[in-house]
Amino acid sequence: MGQCGGEHLELPPGGVLSWLGWCRERGYEGPMVPVWAKRLSVPDSETPARSKMAIDRLVARREVHLREKTLWRMLYETVGRAEEILGVNVEDLDFAGRRCPVKAKGARSKARRRGQAREDFVLETVYWDAGTARLLPRLLKGRTRGPVFVTHRRPGPGKVVSSRDVCPDTGLARLSYGQARALLDEHTAVRGPGTGWDLHEYRHSGLTHLGEAGASLLMLMAKSRHKKPENVRRYFKPSPDAIAEITSLLAPGDSRR
Structure with missing residues (x-):
């Protein structure tokens, strides 16, 4: 403008x-x-950042299914976009390295050679930690291929689904973004349907908590895979407690004793 x-x-x-x-x-x-x-300047995002305690409590709730627990924890620890994480297949997972490649937002196609698959895109890597590492094996139950996050029912006879989006061993289809969003809303809405959390809040929250812990701008860009610093700034929303804590550093030398 x-x-x-x-x-x-x-x-x-x-x-x-x-x-x-x-x-x-x-x-x-x-x-x-x-x-x-x-x-x-790039406008600030209106997506809120949830506290780490709120995220931990939601994932720990007994009525939440293991699939949702794993997805939410993975979204938070990777700070990946929901579409990226939902698109991951079991064979993409590096359990030892706690990482996997994802087709990033706006991913461009590789230079194609004759006979090369049309959906061959440049991939980026996301990383997770202990929370996701504990949940993934329990969710997969020995599965070695197909979508990581699947529905609980097989697709109906009239529904056309890509072979990559169906588990070859169970016949279950990949969980869609709309289904995942509705499940999160179901467990977090307090004023009726549509008032709960959004999947994108895990990305905002993860980056905010890393920033509050002292991660540099360059590290936040590397973690989020943003190319521009102003885009990372939109995601960083420190809590009032974090701002109060850092403000205490400006107090007179004897005031903090």
Whole structure:
């Protein structure tokens, strides 16, 4: 966005600017972007960050199924996007290294060779820790292939599902984003359906807690796989207690004794 005379002008994204440059190089006429136009800062996200205690208590609840416990813990520890984690297959998991590759948001296709699969994308790696490591083997029960997170019922006879999205051993289909979101809402809604947590809150919460623990901006970018610092800032929402604690460092030398 740019500003002039009290009015705002939206500055095109990088892809549009590249296209305009391409037009100019080839002699095509295109709209001009004023030199005074300035891009506004990235707006803050409205997604809240949940406390670590709230997340631990939710995962520990007895009525929550093991599948949901594992998914929520994995989302939190990897700070991965829900679509990425739901898309993981058992054969992708590196149990010893506590990591796995995921097809990231906006992943570009690799340069294809003749006969290469069309869904061959550049992958990124996410990492988890002890909580997920304890739950995954219990969830899989010896399964060695197929989607990690599956539904409890086989797809109906009229439903077409990709072979990659069905466990070849059980016939169960991959859990969808909509199903996973509805399950989380079911366990967290307090004012009726649709008022519960969102799956994306685990990503926000994980990055916030890492930042509160002292992780540097570069480490947060590496963990979240963001390319721009301003995008990481949107996810970092320290709690009032964390802000109060760091503010105490500014007190006079004898005030903290």
